[in-house]
Amino acid sequence: MFKTIYKKLKRGLWTFKQPLSAKPKRLNNPASDLFIWRNSSKWKTYFDLYDIGSFYSEVDSKREVNAKIVFYNQSGIKINEHILNLIPNQNKCVDISSLIKGEKDSFGTFAVFHSNVPDIFIEHKSYLTERGFVSYKYNKKQIRHYVHGNSDAISISDNSTYLLGVSSILKRKFKLQFRLENTEKYEFILINYTNKLQEVILTFIDEEKNKNINVKKYSINPNGCCVCDASFSYIGKFRLVISSNLVMARPFVFRYGIKKNFFDVFHG
Amino acid sequence: MHPFYPLLRAPNCEGITILHNYAPNNWEIRKNFDKYITLTWSDGAKWNTKVIGTLAKNKSFTIREKDISFLPKKTLVLSSLSINKPPLQSIILPDNVDMQTNLPEWRASIGLENKLGGSTSFQGEAFAFPPNGSLLSFAPFLQHGNDLCSYLIFINIEKSPLFRNTSLFFLNGRGDKIIAKKPIISNHLNVIKLDDLGYDPKDLIILFTENIVGIPLFMTAYKKGKELSLEHTHPPASFAIHGDRWGLHKKIKKIWTEKFNRIKP
Numbered sequence: 163m164f165k166t167i168y169k170k171l172k173r174g175l176w177t178f179k180q181p182l183s184a185k186p187k188r189l190n191n192p193a194s195d196l197f198i199w200r201n202s203s204k205w206k207t208y209f210d211l212y213d214i215g216s217f218y219s220e221v222d223s224k225r226e227v228n229a230k231i232v233f234y235n236q237s238g239i240k241i242n243e244h245i246l247n248l249i250p251n252q253n254k255c256v257d258i259s260s261l262i263k264g265e266k267d268s269f270g271t272f273a274v275f276h277s278n279v280p281d282i283f284i285e286h287k288s289y290l291t292e293r294g295f296v297s298y299k300y301n302k303k304q305i306r307h308y309v310h311g312n313s314d315a316i317s318i319s320d321n322s323t324y325l326l327g328v329s330s331i332l333k334r335k336f337k338l339q340f341r342l343e344n345t346e347k348y349e350f351i352l353i354n355y356t357n358k359l360q361e362v363i364l365t366f367i368d369e370e371k372n373k374n375i376n377v378k379k380y381s382i383n384p385n386g387c388c389v390c391d392a393s394f395s396y397i398g399k400f401r402l403v404i405s406s407n408l409v410m411a412r413p414f415v416f417r418y419g420i421k422k423n424f425f426d427v428f429h430g
Numbered sequence: 431m432h433p434f435y436p437l438l439r440a441p442n443c444e445g446i447t448i449l450h451n452y453a454p455n456n457w458e459i460r461k462n463f464d465k466y467i468t469l470t471w472s473d474g475a476k477w478n479t480k481v482i483g484t485l486a487k488n489k490s491f492t493i494r495e496k497d498i499s500f501l502p503k504k505t506l507v508l509s510s511l512s513i514n515k516p517p518l519q520s521i522i523l524p525d526n527v528d529m530q531t532n533l534p535e536w537r538a539s540i541g542l543e544n545k546l547g548g549s550t551s552f553q554g555e556a557f558a559f560p561p562n563g564s565l566l567s568f569a570p571f572l573q574h575g576n577d578l579c580s581y582l583i584f585i586n587i588e589k590s591p592l593f594r595n596t597s598l599f600f601l602n603g604r605g606d607k608i609i610a611k612k613p614i615i616s617n618h619l620n621v622i623k624l625d626d627l628g629y630d631p632k633d634l635i636i637l638f639t640e641n642i643v644g645i646p647l648f649m650t651a652y653k654k655g656k657e658l659s660l661e662h663t664h665p666p667a668s669f670a671i672h673g674d675r676w677g678l679h680k681k682i683k684k685i686w687t688e689k690f691n692r693i694k695p
Contacts, residue, residue: 182533185672193671210570212603212634214669217568218678220685222604251603253570253634282681288673293664295570304652305573307550308661314671335456339537339553341448341490372488399490401452410533422547424657430553 182409183326183355186317189284193291193326194273194318195311196353198387198414199233199258202267206299207258208306214290215278216250223250227278229292232323233262235270238354238386240323248278258296271353271387275318289317298416300425312412312429315355316385325384327355329407336411338402338430341369345420348392350402350413354382362406364390369399432526433555434470434508435538436585437493438647439619442655443542446551447493447509450538451485458531462487465511469493470524471501472591472617477523479516506619508556508587509538523558523589544655552647552660558589559643561616566686567637567663571648572624574631579651580624582637586616586644593617594642600627601636605689616642624648637663638690 186193199207213227226247233242244261248254258272274292283290294310316325342348354360359381366376375396380388392402404411412430419425438445449467453459464486470479485491498507516524530536541551572580584598594616600609610627614620629635637646650659667679 183671212568212570217666217669218682218685220688251605251634252632253603255570255631282678283670283673286670286674286678286681288670288675288678290669291671293668295661297659303657304575305578305650305657305659307659308571308648310661310664332457337452337454337456339450339452339454340539341450341492367488369489401450401488401490412534417549419547419549422549424547424549426550426658428552 181328183314184328186289186326187319189287189289190279191289191317191319192275192279193289193314194275194316195293195313196271196273196315196355196385197294197296197311198269198351199262199272200269200298201259201262201265204301208297209256209258209274210295210297211246211248211254211256211274212252213248213250213278214276214292215280218280218282229277230275231261231272232275233270233272234385235265235268236386236388238383241265241270269387269389271385273316273323298427303425307425307427309414309427309429313353313355313410315353325355325357328409329356329358330409333405333407334409334411336404336430338404338413340401340415340430342392342400342402344397347418347420349416350390351387351416352382352404352411352413353387354384356408357384359383360406360408362388362404362411365403365405366392366400367403369401375400432510432524433536433557434510434587435540436556436619437495437498437507437509438540438542438583440542440581440583440621440649442651443544443658444495446541446543448490448539449485449493449509449511450490451511452488453531454534454536455531458533459529463513465513466515467491468510468512468516469498470508470510471505472593474593475591477520477591479518479524481515485511506585506617521591523587542649542658542660544658546654546656548651548655548658550658550660552662554662556585556587556645558587561588561590562641563643564641564683564687565637565639565643566666566683567646568666569635569637569646569648569663571650571661572629572635573650577653581649582622582624583647583649584614584620584622584644585647586618586642588616591617596639596642599638599690601638601690603634603636605636605686606693608693608695611695614642638686
């Protein structure tokens with residue numbers, strides 16, 4: 163019994179009053195993950211958009227509904243916003259790259275806020291949120307590669323967005339459970355969904371010897387993101403540990419085959 | 431509950447699952463151990479488990495289809511890591527509470543590869559689903575185009591080893607029409623071709639079941655595997671944060687069950 167209490171106390175140091183995200187200010191404020199856009203001659207970004215609120219209606223609504231997409235650059239500065247009308251129960255694959263003209267060879271974050279928040283969410287004291295899906299076309303490949311969001315990051319009230327992510331007092335390590343290999347190239351994109359500047363340390367560790375082989379440090383502004391590549395020469399298998407005060411520093415991983423010429427994206 | 435890591439299967443592709451013997455964070459599990467690598471599968475009457483090796487701390491291990499060539503084709507194979515040796519046979523899915531994490535779950539890299547060059551994976555895990563639960567899922571993933579083909583990979587795991595035959599329904603976005611009804615089997619990896627179902631690019635795919643729960647994975651391949659894409663849908667509970675999310679989940683399930691009952695064959 164004492165062992166169990168000790169275990170719970172030890173875990174409590176990390177979990178006591180430590181939510182993954184704060185609640186939006188008002189019950190009718192929609193929330194969104196922060197997604198990654200990439201735009202260049204090699205990259206096209208898409209987002210599958212549908213009216214989530216209509217799924218909660220027994221009958222089709224005649225009301226016009228829309229979604230507001232707010233774009234930020236990699237430094238977290240708002241660069242653009244667009245409102246798109248939605249038809250209930252239909253999917254719209256939005257060409258995100260076409261909405262961020264003027265931001266060539268760049269990347270950043272975006273959020274999607276739905277205007278249709280059914281009353282039932284308010285009755286359940288819950289908040290409607292957009293979790294994805296974003297997809298990418300790389301280097302004129304034929305298919306879009308999908309990945310969903312992984313943070314309840316941001317909300318909007320009276321046309322003004324605010325972040326929901328919280329920091330941890332204790333430094334946390336997120337250990338990506340993925341084997342990295344020198345036959346592939348990787349880019350790791352991390353988002354700052356908190357109101358504070360965040361410092362992240364990416365440590366690459368050799369699988370065989372369990373020794374550090376490379377360390378990279380980045381600072382990320384609120385709403386912003388950083389791209390870290392594993393562009394060091396190393397022969398062998400290795401893994402990634404991310405240290406930060408983010409509660410969940412889960413990266414988006416962009417993965418490229420060197421010999422096989424494939425592209426893939428997933429989240430940690 | 432103990433996480434399992436299925437080995438995927440899809441046309442023209444080879445399943446690949448990479449297990450990792452290190453925790454995903456530094457605070458839920460502070461001390462790690464070497465672990466048994468196990469493969470578990472049902473023969474329809476009992477669960478069978480084979481220990482195929484041990485995995486040292488901080489190491490990863492790759493399982494491919496060739497590693498399961500001793501099993502009948504189409505068997506759903508579940509890999510896992512365990513401190514204790516599980517029973518070789520059991521009438522209930524082996525369970526083990528050791529070395530679990532929650533934020534995030536202890537995951538493996540689960541994917542597909544193709545000899546033409548395609549490779550795709552996601553970080554995932556699977557647990558036994560309750561029998562007779564129902565499923566509602568919204569999927570926007572269907573891609574149309576020359577030389578593209580899409581499949582749904584529907585994975586069900588239950589504690590009982592029995593194989594139950596049941597159905598998966600594909601609905602239109604409004605939920606007033608059944609587009610297709612496909613047979614599926616519990617404790618199986620069910621592969622369904624999507625291109626012939628008649629969905630157009632504006633359609634959402636709505637998946638609905640009455641008595642089985644599973645993980646819906648959507649795979650798209652270009653030219654039989656030169657390029658591959660894979661992603662899973664979220665349950666409707668993911669449309670909400672904070673508050674009574676499960677109350678909302680029940681409500682949306684009720685709405686769509688009523689819609690389904692109006693068009694049920």
